[in-house]
Amino acid sequence: MFIIRWFVFLVVKIGLSLLCRIDARELRRVPARGPMIAISNHTGQLEVPILFAWLAPRPISGWAKSETWDKPFFKWLFNLWGAIPVHRGEADMNALRAALEKLDAGYIFGVAPEGTRNKTGRLLRARPGAVTLAVRSGAPILPIAHWGGENFTSNLKRLRRSDFHLRVGRPFIVHNGGGRIGREERQQIADEMMYQIAALLPEEYRGEYSDMSKATTEYLNFDVPEIGQLKVAPTFAKPTSIG
Template identity: 45%
Template sequence: MRIKAGLVNWFLRGVFSIPCKIDKDELRKIPREGPLILVGNHINFLEAPVVFPILDNPNLRGIAKIESWDNPLFNFLFNMWGIFPIERGTIDREAFRKSFEVLEKGQILAVSPEGTRSKDGLLLQGKPGIVALAARSKAPMLPVAFYGYEDFWDNLKHLRRTQFRVKVGKPFVLITDGASFSKEARQAATDEIMYKIAALMPEKYHGYYQNPEKVEYKHLTDII
């Protein structure tokens, strides 16, 4: 399986290096082992087929909407990369179970709190499921901002290379103090996670999360 994955990843690295100029050095700042939750924004289809081949890390897993498996190509790639499905709009207990299992094994789980593609690159409000995962697993989180490739298809049509920009932040953990989170507290903590991502991006991409430099973090603390 690793030989097949290595060959596919090598091929995809070559394919996407033609239309895209990718911040490979920044991506490689992501640790090779966990437990760790990668929290990043989701613009379009490009994240997985760019990030997973460049990192080529068997410890990296991910979550994607269950509808993606209807596409034969994504079905093949996601299964090979260890990405598993989540049914949006419900409490998907099987997806949560697999998520905890990944982190308990000391692996890395890539999650998009937005839960859907923004398409224009502007941050959408995050969904609070990420807080339940972080609270139960107690795994540290690492913010990763993606931007610059919202016009990929238009650039491709006009034979222009696309800048696939990446910025990796500093790890942090959720402050739990052994208490359960109310619905409001879960959303507030989710918003703080999203502000961590916004702080890594140019202002024009902040979308729902304006002025991240002014945020007072009450639910998160940085790892020194």
């Protein structure tokens, strides 16, 4: 399985490098080991294989909609990548527990706070699912923004290469003082996380988060080790009550 996994990563990396001009230099700032939640926008088919292939051999996992496993090829591919099926529109505790186990094993766990693919490239309003994982795990969160992938399909039809850009932001930890988190607080935390992604994007891609004057950091703690120094897994926080 290890050899097959490496071969798939190699094929993906070579193939996408031929089809796209990929600017992924900032991924070098991702720490070499230790648990981390990577939050990013979700625009199309490119960002997932690029993150998996360009961060290899760094162990990485993430949620994917459960319907993906209905298709034999994608079931095989996503199982090979170690992705976790999640049932959207409900509180999927099995998916949450599986994600916590991945983080406990030192993985990067990828989450798209928007909760669905954004075909226009402009940010949608965040859903609060990523907040639950962040609070339960206590793991550092790394914002990653990308753009250009929304043009991939149309460019491919015209036999054009796509320009794909990745930017990495400052890591932070979600803190709430250990109290109960209600619906409004969850949404505020989700919005604060999304503004960290928006700050990395060109203005035309910020969508629902275009007005950066509304960005707050009330629940974000940036007092974490610098990127590249996060070598030891943090002690995970005790479960916090989430309403």
